[in-house]
Amino acid sequence: MPAESQPSARLFPRRLPAGRLGVAVVSELVDLIVTGQLKEGELLPPEGPLSEHFGVSRTVLRESVKRLEEKGLVVVSQGRGTQVRAPGYWNMLDPVVLSALIDNDETLGVLDELTVVRASLESAMAGAVAGTRSADGLRRLENALTTMRESAGETDSFRQADVVFHYALMEISGNRLAENIAKHLYKRAVDSSRYQGIDTPDAFDLTLKEHAAIVDAISRQDVAAAQKAMHDHIHISWERRRLPDHAPRARDQASE
Amino acid sequence: MPAESQPSARLFPRRLPAGRLGVAVVSELVDLIVTGQLKEGELLPPEGPLSEHFGVSRTVLRESVKRLEEKGLVVVSQGRGTQVRAPGYWNMLDPVVLSALIDNDETLGVLDELTVVRASLESAMAGAVAGTRSADGLRRLENALTTMRESAGETDSFRQADVVFHYALMEISGNRLAENIAKHLYKRAVDSSRYQGIDTPDAFDLTLKEHAAIVDAISRQDVAAAQKAMHDHIHISWERRRLPDHAPRARDQASE
DNA sequence: CGCTGGCATACGTCATACCTTATCGCTCGA
DNA sequence: TCGAGCGATAAGGTATGACGTATGCCAGCG
Structure with missing residues (x-):
């Protein structure tokens, strides 16, 4: 050379x-x-x-x-x-602050709390979507769900499709404040919990089923069911991921 | 001179x-x-x-x-x-930003959304409190409720007692993230909606009843009831206040 | 036509000088 | 002796001026 x-x-x-x-x-x-x-x-x-x-x-x-x-x-x-x-x-929605909180939290307590908040807000938004009979919104969610199905198997693109689905629902809800807060939290959560992969063999399938349940409830305009489906999904999927009880590690700054 | x-x-x-x-x-x-x-x-x-x-x-x-x-x-x-x-x-929890949003919102849409978020978070926290059989916590809430009863009739001290009650519940819940977010929002809400007074003759009584229902559900450790009571309370009390449909006005910066 | 280099623009960093405010201690008078 | 008042000190606030560095545009050359 x-x-x-x-x-x-x-x-x-x-x-x-x-x-x-x-x-x-x-x-x-x-x-x-x-x-x-x-x-x-x-x-x-x-x-x-x-x-x-x-x-x-x-x-x-x-x-x-x-x-x-x-x-x-x-x-x-x-x-x-x-x-x-x-x-x-403290402004706990701030990326730097929230990341620091998560990184310096051995017991995962912060992520547990974050999950509760996300579940509350997103289930409220899911309910709102179910309440407003928006054909456009429903179609958009169904498309997002289809994309998820198609990318099942590929962890990266599946997760990305997952994010797209949740973002879409929040945007459709029309509650810009809740959307804003939930997105900030979600962003950090994704960046931090990325490390404990959805390695469970049936993770794809379970996630898809839960999302389908949400879309189904919305299509039936069943507000209560939509709320419950979203609430359960966020809690259950977090349980799936956190089970390996290993302490989360590493951090990567910029992300958006 | x-x-x-x-x-x-x-x-x-x-x-x-x-x-x-x-x-x-x-x-x-x-x-x-x-x-x-x-x-x-x-x-x-x-x-x-x-x-x-x-x-x-x-x-x-x-x-x-x-x-x-x-x-x-x-x-x-x-x-x-x-x-x-x-x-x-935008960081919508920021005092300056949120105040600006509220002040430049003729339709009260922001306060409506804020109410939804508060209701979601505080009802989740109320449920958490009901779930953890904390004698101390329950006593603290009952004291706050008593203080409210005693100050009924005096708008200012009643409102202050109201804030104390909500703050106490959030602190007892143990979810610092939810507490942090809800408090930030609540603070702005109080500063902004202060102007449409609880002038309804039976406002004191209704508010007290709703709070009592929350405490009651918590004392019975009925999670679902506690959630519902808090959720309903926040929505109903907001409806009571916003009815006079007059546009909110004025702003005062520092408040904490 | 395409790439290169110069130039203008706009933010980034530094150093220095001076103002305003908060604290604390010391003096001096009642 | 004690308290009011004053002044020294410390720490943040503001103002300038100079220079560094990243971008974008465009003319000019190959």
């Missing part, structure tokens, strides 16, 4: 971080707070020392702290300093 | 904004986006002109834009500019 053949690729490996400096700062500070290393009420170091610690200018540090404030993690006041807020104030 | 008696108080009326400069900038930009004056995909003016427009330095303007980015309202990319994101990305 000639020495000069592919020099650029080997010599200039495209510097890794590249991303904005603030990202690393925010990420680290969020972790410190979520993991409790910085406790509620505690004061962060002043901007000067902190910016020096991270090796960034005070400007960047300040923008990062402003981000933390938006996430509800801290409150900053002139003359006093920046202190950590109680968890009740 | 001597000319020099109270010069500072009269001549320097403590500059109006008082708050940080960025607050006004963020507030105005949020409004522009939420009201659709800045449409999805549209580019904001560059930082230079924009900072000049608001009469602040580029520093302040940038921190404000970073806040908007955290709220999910815009996405900023180096070399290109800052563009408005689709509503699906």
